[in-house]
Amino acid sequence: MLKKLIKALPYLLLALTISLLLAGLDALVTRKMLSMLDLALKGNVAAVKAQTLSLLGGAIILVPLGVAEAMTGNLYRKKVNLYIKNYYVEKVFGKNIREFQKENNSRYLSSMTNDFNTLETNLIMGIYTVGKGVISFLAGMWLLSTVDYRMILFAVIIIAVNLLISIVTSKPLKRNYKERSDLFDGYTSYIKEVLSAFHIVKNYNLHEKVTEDYYQKSDEIQNKGFVIDRLISFVNASQNFIMNGSFYGILCGIGYMAVTGRITAGGLIVIMEGINRMTFPIFELAENLPKLFTAGDLINKIEDSLKNKVTCEETVELKDFTEKIQLKEVGFHYEEDDRQILKDINLTLKKNGKYLVVGPSGGGKSTLLRLLRKYVNPTEGAILIDGHNLMDVKKEDYFGLIANIEQQVFLFEDTVRNNITLYKEYKEEEIQKAVKDAGLWEFVRGLPKGLDTVIYDNGRNISGGERSRVVIARALLSKARILFMDEAFASLDMERAREIEKTILGLEDITVINVSHVIFKDTKDFYDKVITVKGSTSPLFNG
Numbered sequence: 035m036l037k038k039l040i041k042a043l044p045y046l047l048l049a050l051t052i053s054l055l056l057a058g059l060d061a062l063v064t065r066k067m068l069s070m071l072d073l074a075l076k077g078n079v080a081a082v083k084a085q086t087l088s089l090l091g092g093a094i095i096l097v098p099l100g101v102a103e104a105m106t107g108n109l110y111r112k113k114v115n116l117y118i119k120n121y122y123v124e125k126v127f128g129k130n131i132r133e134f135q136k137e138n139n140s141r142y143l144s145s146m147t148n149d150f151n152t153l154e155t156n157l158i159m160g161i162y163t164v165g166k167g168v169i170s171f172l173a174g175m176w177l178l179s180t181v182d183y184r185m186i187l188f189a190v191i192i193i194a195v196n197l198l199i200s201i202v203t204s205k206p207l208k209r210n211y212k213e214r215s216d217l218f219d220g221y222t223s224y225i226k227e228v229l230s231a232f233h234i235v236k237n238y239n240l241h242e243k244v245t246e247d248y249y250q251k252s253d254e255i256q257n258k259g260f261v262i263d264r265l266i267s268f269v270n271a272s273q274n275f276i277m278n279g280s281f282y283g284i285l286c287g288i289g290y291m292a293v294t295g296r297i298t299a300g301g302l303i304v305i306m307e308g309i310n311r312m313t314f315p316i317f318e319l320a321e322n323l324p325k326l327f328t329a330g331d332l333i334n335k336i337e338d339s340l341k342n343k344v345t346c347e348e349t350v351e352l353k354d355f356t357e358k359i360q361l362k363e364v365g366f367h368y369e370e371d372d373r374q375i376l377k378d379i380n381l382t383l384k385k386n387g388k389y390l391v392v393g394p395s396g397g398g399k400s401t402l403l404r405l406l407r408k409y410v411n412p413t414e415g416a417i418l419i420d421g422h423n424l425m426d427v428k429k430e431d432y433f434g435l436i437a438n439i440e441q442q443v444f445l446f447e448d449t450v451r452n453n454i455t456l457y458k459e460y461k462e463e464e465i466q467k468a469v470k471d472a473g474l475w476e477f478v479r480g481l482p483k484g485l486d487t488v489i490y491d492n493g494r495n496i497s498g499g500e501r502s503r504v505v506i507a508r509a510l511l512s513k514a515r516i517l518f519m520d521e522a523f524a525s526l527d528m529e530r531a532r533e534i535e536k537t538i539l540g541l542e543d544i545t546v547i548n549v550s551h552v553i554f555k556d557t558k559d560f561y562d563k564v565i566t567v568k569g570s571t572s573p574l575f576n577g
């Protein structure tokens with residue numbers, strides 16, 4: 035993520051350069067104006083007249099520079115936000131399927147909303163505000179130094195004290211920001227869960243429990259926010275105290291110089307103006323520096339959640355499936371569970387073969403599919419595809435060769451066409467053939483805009499069976515070499531299911547592995563083999 039911040043550096047530098055020009059010119063104009071005041075007080079009208087035009091020119095240039103400052107500041111903010119959000123999404127989709135499924139995905143939602151908001155305020159805008167503050171502070175310091183260079187010493191002391199306080203106080207702040215981010219994860223997960231279970235909450239009268247839990251979680255977050263605000267207020271108050279004391283010292287110094295006649299009226303106002311320019315950025319620095327120091331921990335937390343725990347280097351490129359998949363002495367147990375789910379599996383699945391996988395509930399059918407889909411790797415033995423260990427085959431290549439039809443259907447909020455083609459280019463005849471083979475033709479014909487009718491909210495406006503058939507058409511169209519089906523016909527009526535199963539089994543150029551509870555007598559014979567998965571108990575497995 036830091037690399038993305040560095041990528042946005044040119045935009046930050048551009049924005050700060052404009053700020054530097056603006057602050058510099060503004061200070062010059064002020065200085066000139068006050069020199070002219072001294073000249074006017076001495077009655078040197080000719081000199082005042084001679085300098086008026088250049089003063090006016092400088093003042094006019096300040097206007098477009100002000101606009102440019104706002105625009106470049108916004109551009110920096112936009113670019114850096116886009117860079118880190120794109121990076122985040124790319125990394126999320128770089129996660130292993132199994133690892134992603136295992137986690138509660140609300141942590142990603144929480145990162146994309148709460149953590150990114152905190153990062154934007156504390157880091158992205160923090161860097162820019164601190165940069166601008168330093169520039170404005172330097173401009174004020176320069177103004178002071180034009181009257182008396184010793185004033186620079188005061189400025190250096192103020193900055194050093196400010197930085198020290200920020201560093202010291204950033205530790206408890208960091209901890210509290212991290213804790214609040216964890217609370218936000220739990221909160222987002224809870225909201226997601228409760229909203230998904232809306233009908234259960236209503237049906238079983240769980241309002242009171244939900245309200246109580248919600249109150250408790252919100253209360254924890256509010257309390258943490260309160261602790262953070264209290265810490266920040268404490269930091270700001272101590273910094274203000276030190277700064278006000280220092281400025282008071284400077285004012286005493288100026289007063290003394292004015293009384294003893296060491297500075298002119300213009301000089302006096304220059305110093306006041308300089309202090310004025312230094313005050314506001316110092317307050318901003320005081321507010322932003324401690325927050326800036328907390329951003330590292332948040333970035334580390336986000337980066338950690340994006341890392342794959344299981345990483346094995348995939349070196350084999352596989353552009354086609356030509357011969358067979360072999361399971362050799364394959365055994366498997368889930369990493370957080372020692373129970374042996376599958377054991378000693380020896381099996382050969384030939385190219386274009388049709389296989390039906392059956393077995394008791396909990397026997398390990400879905401686990402076997404997870405292994406074949408490369409979501410997990412065997413804990414014993416090996417799966418070979420055309421002689422290559424599947425573990426070594428590049429995911430992108432393998433996923434390009436397989437298609438999945440599952441009971442859990444996901445549809446995009448888009449047209450039926452795009453849901454079937456998944457945004458890839460196909461000939462119209464190919465799309466229509468897939469639609470017919472999936473038993474979707476009648477349904478599409480009845481839609482107001484045919485294939486271009488929009489499906490809303492994961493298929494809210496169509497039936498469960500129609501949703502399944504859209505996914506079946508998607509798989510048929512993808513021209514995958516291997517088709518994995520997991521209880522794909524569960525939401526279809528018998529007649530329709532049998533019909534589609536026959537179509538799929540009639541496809542010549544595809545290997546089909548179908549896990550199903552439902553076995554039709556008249557389609558059973560279309561399979562090359564029926565594989566029974568009975569878990570790791572005896573008989574272990576037979577195919």
Ligand SMILES: Nc1ncnc2c1ncn2[C@@H]1O[C@H](COP(=O)(O)OP(=O)(O)OP(=O)(O)O)[C@@H](O)[C@H]1O
Binds near residue numbers: 393394396397401
């Ligand atoms: N993520 C997991 N972690 C630990 N154990 C798991 C996990 N997923 C499944 N199991 C266990 O593995 C065993 C096999 O489960 P699997 O889902 O593969 O069976 P199945 O044959 O597909 O069952 P069903 O027909 O009921 O869907 C079960 O005992 C299950 O509890």
